[in-house]
Amino acid sequence: MDEQTIQSIVNSVLRELGEKDLPAGQVTRVQPEGKSTQRNDPPAYKPSETAGRQGQTESADTGDGLEDLSLEKFVHWNGIENAHNASVNSDMVKQTAARVCQGRAGPRPRTRSLLRFLADHSRSKDTVVKEVSPEWLEKKNLWEVQTCISDKSEYLRRPDLGRKLSDDAKKTIGERCKKSPQVQVVISDGLSTDAVTNNLDEIIPPLMKGLESAGFTVGTPFFLRYGRVKAQDEIGNLLQADANLLLIGERPGLGQSESLSCYCVYKPTEKTVESDRMVISNIHKGGTPPIEAAAVIVDLTRKMLEQKASGLNLKR
Template sequence: MAQQEGRDFLEALKQVTPARIGVGRTGTRPRTQDLLSLRIDHAAAVDAVYGEVSEALMQELGLFSVRTCAETKECYLKRPDLGRMLSAEGEKMILERCLSNPQVQVVISDGLSASAIEENIRDVYPALMDSLEAYGLQQGIPFFVKGGRVACMDAIGELIQPEAFVLLIGERPGLVCANSMSAYLCYRPRKGTKESSRMVISNIHRRGTPPIEAAAHIGTLVSKMLEQKTSGVGFMI
């Protein structure tokens, strides 16, 4: 009876988590099916990190691209600080093409998962634009940052002085999901902004927070941020 209860509990647990639990083994080794599944998911995670967001996708969305000071993927992974700083050419392009003092600035970045952008942005981006428009919010000129870290929003904030900022960025992939995207929100990000001043909606993908639902929620949060003139720990939901 106890063994059956244990099996029932394990099966019930498997229904509510994608984690690898109770996979079993053959002798001292994992079962072939489980080992192959692990290797597939690991390969997907590596591809997400080292992949590139296609230029065709950026053109489809009408976005221009800039890059950070992390000139290569290896540099990006080893020097997170360089992913927070814009290249001189990138700064110049932003100043030339973007609006100064927009109410809401939206930026997209590959981050640690290019596949997260490829997989989700076609749903999230237009729905987010619709949500911001529904709240009557004035939007800046959106663009793409290659090799960006979350705090690149601070460097961008210094340049164009937005009131609210939305950064859509690829999350660090795991062995459960390699295409998860996050949305970081901040009120008036500038150099020196504390991490406690940022807010995030994470796990945006088809098996997590649905992309279109996330976009609508982002619009609501941005509207409240502007009303309260704050974000992060000082924000009241």
């Protein structure tokens, strides 16, 4: 598009807005001072080191790039200016993960609030589509099987196939797992890869140690790729496990993409329904700490095995 065409479009818009006697002119290309006429992209905005402090303005653009918006000073940023009692707002910001006291620019959100929202949204989408790498599983001494899903795209479109084991998975589980254990532990990516990769090291050791210390025979833990919760029923039935524990990534929320859940069920079969299942959710460093969650899961498993029930049938 040449400059004359651009100028014509600009003049047309100005006329629509009521401007008259528009002078003839040409498009002026603004260049950074002291630079050549060669195109230069504008430098990225860099927030001030004092971000989050009441009543302080943002620093000038330094061109050093955008800071990580997941930093504590942005998460707990108080954007209300000239508050009657700023300490009340600051205290509210610290007490919740909700987006409170963000301030506004007229009817719009503040730039920093919008950027944080977009960054958190992107982070949540990323963890859904990411894959747990085979190399990472090998380092964690976990072997893997797969559901009837072929890739992440199909996983998101066909939840029903994520509830069924592939024929190869059934064969591998039958060959490599201990038969008829009291407890079988399964790890699955689910809808959050970050939930698995960020919490596994902190939850699996105390969980396995706790189950063994409680006197239970524990089956061989393994990783289920592209798994849905219902897949644990087929695994439990295949291995004839008394209790099946499925650690799976939760659907991520804005600003929280690392949340893990543990679904617990007693003697699952193809007839198991959701009311037979129990779940311990929100397992991550900002929710229920993984070590604490491991202790809760062990205690819940003990109750399930004692009462031979789970879900609504379990008398607490």
